[in-house]
Amino acid sequence: MSRKKHKGLFVSILLATIFMVAFGGTFFLFSEQSKKQSAQNLTVVTSFYPMYIAAMNICDGVEGVTLENLSEPQTGCLHDYQLTPEDMKLLSTADVFIVNGGGIEEFLTDVAKAYPELVIVDASQDIEISEDNAHVWMSVESHIRQVQNIAAGLAAVDAQNAHGYTHNAEHYCSHLQELAEEEATLKQELSGQSVVLFQEAYAYLAEDLGLTVAYVLDLDEERQVSAGEVSAVMKAIRQQEVSVVFADDVYAKEMSAMVEDETDAVSVCIDTLVRGTYDKNSYLTQMQQNIDAIREAYGVN
Ligand SMILES: [Zn+2]
Structure with missing residues (x-):
């Protein structure tokens, strides 16, 4: 090889290197930029557990979404x-900010005032809410609509990932729909039955199952039950032939024991789905347990 050829080869390698560095650098810059655009970070905060679980399903695998929940209150609700x-x-x-709505988040006005830029997604938009009882997620039918509302809200803010949210919501709703169908089947079996509720949240579940609510005693940590209320509960159970009471295993413990002592009714523990593991299937699992427990309590096979 002559010196001239050597020099030529050196020049071409040099040029190729310069070209590669320059072009490669530009390419790198481009890809970084497009990555930033497609993975634009969207921070989504939910107000409490049931909203978090719904959002977890809707955002599952969607790139660039950071999902957080507010600090959990002791009572769950x-x-x-x-x-x-x-x-x-x-x-x-x-x-x-994804909220249940219907007044459950009493701090909402303050939040909206403090962060006027924050997009608030009301999961219960266009859902009929009983007066002073916004535990909407306790109705599977209504929760399906909540999931759809949340997905629509996220798709509106983050159009690039709209398909992801919609697709996830459809998938999750198909599982919720299976629960709703199970409820509909059970509803036929429970026709004419009544129930006493030791938490107002259960009213939505009772409604899904077509149960007649004979009495509601909304028990919580601050609640003192009067003697008059105790006798009203017992009277309702006897007069309306109530065989089942929905109760939680914390605040309703005493009342449940009293009911089982003094009447023929049984108390069944129903989860209000406001706490649990941060697992995306937890609503499905916990609501399934509720349905199974109710079926057993009423003696339906
Ligand atoms: Zn509550």
Whole structure:
């Protein structure tokens, strides 16, 4: 090889290297930029557990979404809940805030005032809510609509991932639909039956199952039950031939024991689905357990 050829080869390698570095660099920049655009970070915050589980399913696998929940209140439900400094800090970083609505989040007006840019998605939009009882997620039918509302809300904010949210919501709703169908079958078996509720949240489930609610005693941590209320519960059970009472295993413990002692009714523990593992199937699992427990309590095979 002559010197001239050597020099030529050197020049071409040099040029090729320069070209590669320059082009490669540009290419790298481009790909970084497009990555940033497609993985635009969307911070979604949910107000409490049932909203978080719904959002977990809807955002599953969608790129660039950070999902967070407000700090969990001790009681699970949000009644009289005060936002903590951590909650406010979290909300200051949020793009979207998903709430149950219907008055459950009493702090909502303050949040909207403090963060006017924050998009608030009301899961219960266009869903009929009983007066002073917004435990909408306890109805499977209504929860399906909540999931659809949340997905629509997210798709509106993050159009690029709209398909992902919609697809996930459809998939999740198909599982919820199976539960709703099971409820519909059970409803036929329970026709004419009545129930006493020791939490107002159960009213939505009772409604799904076509049960006649004979009496509601809304028990919580602050609730003192009067002697008059105790006798009203017992009277309702006897007069309306109630065979089953829906109760939780914390606040309704005493009342449940009293009912089982003094009447022929049985108490069945029903989960209000406001706490549990942060597993995306937890609503499905917990509601299935509720349905199974109710079926057993009424002696339906
Ligand atoms: Zn509640």
